[in-house]
Amino acid sequence: MRWLYLxxxxxxxxxxxxQYPAQPMALACPKRHQLLGVNSLAAAAGVKVGQSVATAVLLCRELQLFSxxxxxxxxxxxxxxxRLYQVTADLALQPPDALLIRxxxxxxxxxxxxxxxxxLQLQLADCPYQYLAAAGQTPLAAKLLARSGQAELYLTPAAEQAKLALCPLTASDLPAASIEQLARLGIRQLGPLLAxxxxxLARRFSQDVLQYLAALTGRVLQLPQFYRPRLQFNRELQLHYEITESPQLLKPLQPLxxxxxxxxxxxxxxxxxxxxxLQFRQHSPLPLQIRARAGEACAANWQQxxxxxxxxxxxxxxxxxLQLAATDYVPDQRASCNLLAQRSQPLxxxxxxxxxxxxxxxxxxxxPLLSLSHWPEAESSASTLAALPALNAALCYQLRPILQLPKALPLTEAVTLLSGAERLEQLCWQSGTLLQRDYYLARTEQGQLWWVYRTPQQQWYLQGWFS
Amino acid sequence: MHSLLEQLTQRQWLWQGSALPAAGQQLSSGYAEFDRQLGGWPASGLLVLQSQPAIGELRLLLPLFKQLQQQGLLGLINPPQLLQAEPLAAQGINPSQLLLLSGVSETDALWAAEQLLQSGLCSLVLLWQRALVRKAARRLQLAAQAQQALVLQLTTQQPELTLPLALALQLLPQPQGLQLKVLKRRAGWAGQQFYLNWQDEWPELYPVLTRTQAALAETA
Known part of the structure; x- marks a missing residue:
């Protein structure tokens, strides 16, 4: 047992x-109306691979066809x-429907x-797929045994040779023309061909036949391209029923x-x-981005x-x-935390x-960000979670209102000026105009403390609140 | 009689002396008069400040901010205007310790306040919200107590005093500073009034009037 073919x-x-348990099903080629595969329930009703769709439907009325x-x-x-990579190292995909394991x-x-x-069986048991496993001395021998339906695992090399000799050539990878040529000579099984x-052989058949036989018997070693796991997570899920309420989507997402x-x-x-x-029948697919700033692996947190x-x-x-894809990976580095903190910090x-x-x-x-600009409207910058600049001594801003109006409003109430004026100027480099404002601390009749300014045109505005 | 007592205790209308906060468990307010009257701010729970805007309601809290920023983030939810980092930094409050949520609906604001408290990262959550319903107040209070944090509601409306509040204060503007009125105090009497004189701390905002100015102000 050197190679295993699944x-x-x-x-x-x-x-x-x-998705559809207890349902006779078949795969049908949409162009030729011919069956390419049937499940056990359909086979029990007499449906066979190669039948026409019309015959199959007559044999089994509940038959469901899929392309x-x-x-x-x-x-x-x-x-x-x-999945199998978790328990085995050298593994090769054999499309469309097989895996080869060293x-x-x-x-x-x-x-x-x-x-x-x-x-291996433990891993395969979780999957709903039927499989045939055959072992062989070479990859091609294992493949031929599995494909010809002689799936056996523990054979001695001699017993394996005997089994191989009985394999029909139609199950092999030989070119179809060569198989037919051999059949005309009366050679239908591998045994006589090997003899x-x-x-x-070289004189009468193409090079492919010789190469195949050399690889099959192990005279030439052909290593397949081994599987390497992709560092990508991308899963698609066909829902068993359509979902109309968005919170219900959580349930099928859990296993993902x-x-x-x-x-x-x-x-x-x-x-x-x-x-x-999210995929819809009519509407174009809806992509949703979900971000976890520090990175997250835990399913429960993602679910939240x-x-x-x-x-x-x-x-x-x-x-x-629906489709779930993970992007932006970071290495998992746990920060140290304070064991003795009074508050528990779950996050x-x-x-x-x-x-x-x-x-x-x-x-x-x-x-909130420090902008360190003298001009009040420039101060109101607040960054969305960006890195903060170094904290400079901002003592000159001591007498600035903590809350500032997004846009200065014309002053409509009578106020008492408490102190001032502080003149701020800003040269607008685009238009070349010089903005000039005289700022005052003012008190309204209700006792509110405001930051107000006067323009050279003697108009008064309310800029902020000394909350 | 016993079940009545139990009911009252459950609704937090009745307190046992053993549950009183010890003297050292309160947070200093940074104002001698405040500490003398109330012993400081409660260390955890739900507080309400009723005040008009722009009379010094945030400046009253600045020493508390400064103290609590050592222990965690300060969450500020829905301030009525743009919050400025510079004057706060000038008062020694590190802007990176502030977490500002603005333009959030009232339900989302309550949810966010609870999240901030439950995360255990915030030592103080300041919430500008007009009114709290009983259920929301109870949730905030429990979350705050579980994490030994403070949640402070700033409102212009008269607060509902049957809510589970640790302290409710009314702030009134004064030419020399601020007048505080205790509306409710857990395990203490309400109705006290006292003044904070800010003429030394904020001379520009509360100028000392000369005699003639005072006389003028009186006649006006």
Missing amino acids: YFPSLQLDQLAV PEPARVKQLLQQLAE VSSMLKLYPDPARYWQQ LPAAE LQQLQQFLRRANLLCQRLQLT LLSLHLAQLQLPEPVYA SKAQLLSVLVARLGEQAVVT
Whole structure:
């Protein structure tokens, strides 16, 4: 047992069976109206691969037909590889429907092949897919055994040779023309073909046949391209029913968030941004950005952020599918925290900001900034959570109002001037005009303390409150 | 009789002497007269300041800000105008310790105040809100007490005194400073009045009138 070939004969139908249990189903080629795959319920009713759609529907009235989706099958295979990569190192995708595993390197870690196979089976048991597993001395031998339906795991090399010799050539990867040529010679199984001398074969058949046989018997070692996990998290989910209320989306998202947590924990990463794309039947897809400032791996925290986003969302239409992608990764570095603090701190500042921004929006949450400009309207800058400049001595601003009106209002009340005037000037470089204001501290009859100014045109304005 | 007592205690209308804050647990207000009258600000819970804007309601709190910024963030929710970092920095308050939420609806403001308190990162949350309903007040008070933080509501309206308030004060402007009136005080008497003289702290805002000026002001 050096190579293991896992063949998944009906990935798409098995996946659909989760959605529609107890339903006879078949894959049909939309152009030729021919069946490409059937599930066990349909097969029990007499439906077979290769039948025409009309015959199949007559045989089984409840038969549901689906068109093959190669992209989806590829994704399923990718997910399987991701899952098996947790227990095995050398793994190759064999599109469209198989995985190849190099066992010999993993056997150093396991006392015997059975124990290792048990681990693989544990991973496969969680998936709803049927599979055939065959072991062989070479990748092609394992493949041929699996494809010809002689899936056996623990064979001695001699027994394996005997099995291989019985394999029909139609199950092999030989070019179709060569198979036919061999069939005319009366060679339909691998055994007689292997018995022929190589020189004779070379004279009468193409190079492909010789190469195939060399790889099959192990005279030439062909290493497949091994799978490397992508550092990307991207999952799609077809909902079993359409969802009209946005908070209900949380439920199907939960397993995806769990997967995200696993993915991030394994890579020792935190994710700063999630993109959730909602798919509608008519409306164009709706992308949602969910941010966690410091990065987050925990599924429960992501769920909280998502629930805040979704609570405010109005769905234009029922959602039938969604996609969750993680972007912006940062390494997971835990900050030290104070063990003896009186307050318990379940959140970090960045986490708190993420929660606030998720509900209130980016523009509502700010940290005031020092602008260090003499001109009052320039002072009113408040940055959205940007890094702060160094805190300079701002003593000259001691007599400035803490609260300032966004735009100065004409003064309409009688006030008593308390002190002043402080003249501020600003040259507007664009128009070349010089703005001049004389500022006073003033007191209204109600006792409110205001910062007011007078323009050279003797007009009075209210600028701020000495709260 | 016993169940009546229990009911009153549950509604926080009745207090037991053992629950009184000890002298050292209150926060100094930074004003000698204030500390003499009230012993300082309560260390945690819900406070209400009723005041017209622009009479010194924030300046009254500046020493408290300065003290509490050492222990955590200061959350400011929905100030009525733009908050300026410069005058606060001039008073020794680090703007990076401020977390400002503005333009938030009243329900969101209450939610945010609770989040800030529950996070354990804020030592003080200042909320400009006209009125609090009982349920919201109770939630804020519990969140504040759980994290040993203060939540302060600034309002222009007469506060509802049956709410679970640790302290409710009314602020009135005075030519020399500020007049404070105790509307409610947990485990203490209401109705006290006292004055803070700010002529030394803020000479420009509360100028000492000369005799002629005073006479003029009187005749006016």
